Amino acid sequence: MRNTIRTNRRGGALRRTAAAASLTLIAAAVPVALATPASASPSDCTAYLKGRGYTIGSGVKKACAAAANIPGPVGDDACWKELLDLHVKGDYAIKACGLA
Structure with a gap:
């Protein structure tokens, strides 16, 4: 009988630990899941280049x-190549594409 009681107590502790760990993971994941995407946009890219003349x-x-x-990186690479074809300086192209 004692073995049964000990097993149940261990099982209960394990369940409580698992539940606590699950709640911790959920609490950490919710803000990430609900976060809005970065606020950068194509207009940030064009404004940067306009500011460079x-x-x-x-x-x-x-x-x-x-x-x-x-x-x-595929989008950044496409942007960078297109800007270089338009004779935008390399450093400016990298920065502008990173802003978009």
Whole structure:
């Protein structure tokens, strides 16, 4: 009988520990899941380039939109290549695409 009681107590402690761990993970995950995406946009990209003296035409807008609309480094790379083709200085292109 004592073995049964000890097993139940251990099982209860294990369940409480698992429940506490689950609640901790949920509490940590909720803010991440509900967070809004970064507030950067193609307009941040174009404003940066305009501030550096570049004319903002359809090509620049298209490049900045690529960085904003294609997730991850693929979008940044597409943006960067398009801006370089438009003769934007490399450092400026990298910074502008990172802002989009």
